[in-house]
Amino acid sequence: MVLRHMRKARALVVLAVAGSVLAPVPAVTDSSPPPHAAPPPRTASAWLPYWDQDAAYRSALRHADQLHTVSPFWFEAKAAGRVAPHPGAGERRVVDGLHKAGIKVVPTVMEKMAPGALAAVVTDPGRRATHIKALLRIVRGSAYDGLDLDYETIAPTGDAAYKKVRAGYATLVTDLCRQLHALRKQCVVTVSPKTAGTGRVWDYRRLGAAVDRLRVMAYNLHWAEGPPGPLSTPAWYADILRRATAEVPRHKLEMALPAYGWDWAVGKRQRARHLTAKEADALRRKVGAPYRIDPASSTPHFTYKDGGTRRTVWYQDARGTAAHLPVLRRYGVTNTALWALGFEDPGLWRVLAK
Secondary structure, eight states, rough: OOSHHHHTTBBBBOOOOOOOOOOOOOOOOOSOOOOSSOOOOEEEEEEEEEGHHHHHHHHHTTTTEEEEEEEEEEEEEEETEEEEEETTOOEEEEEEEEHHHTOEEOOOOEEEOOOTTTHHTTTTTHHHHHHHHHHHHTTTSOOOOEEEEEEEEETTOOOTHHHHHHHHHHHHHHHHHHHHTTTEEEEEEEEOOOSSSSSOOOHHHHHHHHHEEEEOOOOOOTTTSSSSOOSSOOHHHHHHHHHHHHOOGGGGGGEEEEEEEEEEEESSSOEEEEEEEEHHHHHHHHHOOOOOEETTTTEEEEEEETTEEEEEEEOOHHHHHHHHHHHHTTTTTOOEEOOTTTTTOOOOOHHOOO
């Protein structure tokens, strides 16, 4: 939805967009429809950032024919029994407007607890139950269509505890989903990628069995506090999807695509600046940098001088996304999610509609 609030915006994070049709199918000899018919036009979900709510809401309405779900980034888990609203949470104009446009509203609950705090909640049965009650209070009697959990502080859990934390979080999600389904609400969970060296704290198999959709944040291969580089690559997507599709039904998977970038000071140990895709391209034009696509990652990047500092920007736009989508098709994953509404290159919607 993010990998932390500024890894999405952030590096915190959850459009579930069908990239396109699967591989061509053999000819059939009767009048039956082909086994892999074209996906319906409503194929996208996206997060709506509360700090730029009006612009994000307008973007959602402009592309309502493609969006099936919007997740406003509206709530933050503070403790087992406390889930606090962000500014603008529950704004009726937004909820009613999205519903009128035929879009489901599934708010995101994020957290940025102190190290170990979330792990203590998910591994204790009593605290787990208390937290589920706090989450259910958000949706009971509301017009929301479900909840999306974007809980990330457990991701770096160490060797001694990660198996217990992994099991505890999967149990929390399983119990929450069961109770949301009893209320006829959707249960969505956002996770970081599982690769050879990352994501071991997520039990994809148990989470995939419980949820309606599992959103994988397929970005921040390079992030704000690391060295410069692309947010994602086709090879990295293949690594993610090889594992994810082995453990989660494909129709439940959403690959969350980036519509932003990072601006690093070259050779300096400074946190990179966050830029939306639109801001990154506007900066490129302002500094007179040529448009270039990195052939290895299929993502745009450029360098420029800011005073005496050389800076480099890597971001993702419509052209780069188009080069990444074939990997999703190869693994039979037709759903994507966008971080975030209002950030995106306007041409992205045409790419996702193909």
